[in-house]
Amino acid sequence: MARNLRAKIPASDTLIVHDVNEATMQKFAAEAKAAGAGANAVEITDSARALAEKSDTIITSLPEPVHVKHVFHSILKPGPLPTLERERLFIDTSTIDPASSKEVAYAVQAPNHGRFVDAPMSGGVVGAEAGTLSFMFGASSKTGALVERVKLVLAHLGKNAWHLGEQGAGVSGKLANNYILAINNIAVAEAMNLGVRWGLDPKALASMINSSTGRCWPSEVNNPVPGVVEKAPASRNYDGGFGISLMRKDLKLAIAAAQESGTPLELAATARGLYDAVDDAHPGKDFSVVYKYLQEISR
16 A cells, blocks of 8 residues: 555655554565655655654554554544644545544544544455455545545545545444455355365366356355466465455444444354354454364264
C-alpha cells in the first residue's frame, strides 16, 4: 500500500510513515530513495503522534480493535494537535467492529481534531501489492467535499471505493462481505474435497464451477486445491494470502455485531468452530487451508 501511495502522490509531497517494525520502515525508505523518489520522499517517525502532528491526511491499517484504539489514544491523549492549513482527515482501513469504530470517531471529531472515516479494504496481499484494493467507507454525506476527498485518497491505494453511508457504514459493510467470504470458503473447500474423493479432476471441477452457479472468489481466485490456481496460496503450501487468524477475527466481529443488532446468523457457530480447529492445526496459513484440514480429518 505504501509503495503505491508514494508512487501516485505528487513528487513534492512527503510520505511520513510509522510502524512497530523499524527494519521494515528503514527498508521502505531506502527503496524509495533508490527508486529516485528523492531524499525527502519518505520520512520515518518514532510515533503515531509525531506523524499526525505533521500530516493533514493520516491512513491507519491495524489488525484488531484494541490496536486501533491504542494508536488513536497515543495520537490524541497528549492534547490538541497543531493547526494545519487543511483539516486533518483520518482514514482507518482496519477491519474492526462498528462500535469500536464509532468510539474512535467520536474521540477524533468531538474535540475537533479532524474528520474520521472508516474505510476497510478488500483484496488481500495480492491487491495491496498490485494497487487493486477495494475500499468500502463510511463518512458524513452532509458535505460532498469530504466524500470526494476520501475517494481521491483511496484512489492512490486501490481501484474501487464505495461510500456506503455515514461513519461506521464501511466496517459494517466489510463484516457483511467477509461473513459471506467465510462461508463460501468452507463451501468451496467441502465441494472440492467431495469432488476429488469422487475421482474428479480438480482443475476440471473448478473450471466447471467457475462457469456455473457455484462461482465465487474462493473458487475462482483463491481456490483451496494445490495446483488449480497457480498464484493462489494453496499452490505454495498455503503461505501468504489472508491469514486464518484474520478470518477468525473478522468472523468473531461479525457475530458480535449481529448479536448486538439481534440479527440471526444460522451458519456462524459452525463456521467459527471449524476455523478455530483449522487455526489450531495450521497456524499462520492462508484461510483456504480449510481444504487441507478437511482432507486430513476425512482419511
